[in-house]
Amino acid sequence: xxxxxxxxxxxxxxxxxxxxxxxxxxxxxxxxxxxxxxxxxxxxxxxxxxxxxxxxxxxxxxxxxxxxxxxxxxxxxxxxxxxxxxxxxxxxxxxxxxxxxxxxxxxxxxxxxxxxxxxxxxxxxxxxxxxxxxxxxxxxxxxxxxxxxxxxxxxxxxxxxxxxxxxxxxxxxxxxxxxxxxxxxxxxxxxxxxxxxxxxxxxxxxxxxxxxxxxxxxxxxxxxxxxxxxxxxxxxxx
Numbered sequence: 713x714x715x716x717x718x719x720x721x722x723x724x725x726x727x728x729x730x731x732x733x734x735x736x737x738x739x740x741x742x743x744x745x746x747x748x749x750x751x752x753x754x755x756x757x758x759x760x761x762x763x764x765x766x767x768x769x770x771x772x773x774x775x776x777x778x779x780x781x782x783x784x785x786x787x788x789x790x791x792x793x794x795x796x797x798x799x800x801x802x803x804x805x806x807x808x809x810x811x812x813x814x815x816x817x818x819x820x821x822x823x824x825x826x827x828x829x830x831x832x833x834x835x836x837x838x839x840x841x842x843x844x845x846x847x848x849x850x851x852x853x854x855x856x857x858x859x860x861x862x863x864x865x866x867x868x869x870x871x872x873x874x875x876x877x878x879x880x881x882x883x884x885x886x887x888x889x890x891x892x893x894x895x896x897x898x899x900x901x902x903x904x905x906x907x908x909x910x911x912x913x914x915x916x917x918x919x920x921x922x923x924x925x926x927x928x929x930x931x932x933x934x935x936x937x938x939x940x941x942x943x944x945x946x947x948x949x950x
Contacts, residue, residue: 717784719880719912720746720769725778727764738764739775740935746880751903751913753923756932762916763884765932769914770882771799783879800829804878804911806902808885810869812857818844818868819853825875836875843871847901863894870902874909881906883915887922899925 727739739761746752746769754762767773768780771787780787783802787795812821822840827833844853847867849860857865866886873881886902887895899922906913915926923929931938 753926760932804873804881806883
């Protein structure tokens with residue numbers, strides 16, 4: 713048996729928003745493990761708690777009840793500063809809105825993720841150029857987001873998320889703004905790059921066209937885990 717802990721392990725996670733009479737439960741006792749190198753999709757209807765769970769697993773939100781371990785470390789024991797450094801050094805994020813800086817080129821958007829960590833500018837630029845080449849944007853690295861298509865902006869976001877070699881990558885609706893063809897291309901590219909790096913990937917999605925890219929699909933309903941399936945055997949009627 714391997715002594716390597718799971719990438720992410722969550723036990724009995726509860727989370728609500730609001731206070732008093734307006735308090736609304738979002739997660740109601742969710743337990744979930746993501747193994748090293750595994751790609752897991754979180755699916756379910758709007759309001760089922762997918763994005764909230766993703767944010768908790770990615771150490772962006774704190775649960776009211778329950779335990780989260782990431783790479784074998786109990787994140788509840790970390791100070792805010794320690795948690796910020798831990799996220800920066802170990803986790804990567806791809807947001808639905810891309811979150812690219814409009815005044816920066818694709819190259820500089822990717823560079824920024826590394827320079828914040830203290831990587832020298834020359835090394836960061838070389839690494840950014842390599843990543844953009846890997847996502848098929850080597851010749852468009854000097855363009856700003858407004859000069860790129862939606863699919864190309866998502867590729868820049870993927871390159872940026874991989875800049876610091878995260879052990880776990882979190883993606884919130886990465887194909888929501890893409891047409892069917894670009895969605896397939898982007899997810900194929902993302903899962904390939906993650907696999908090459910032996911990283912784990914957790915994706916929130918409504919897009920059933922990309923389900924075959926998952927190793928495992930976890931369906932949430934009313935803040936609870938309703939069912940789990942392998943990506944290849946997932947039934948769309950569930």
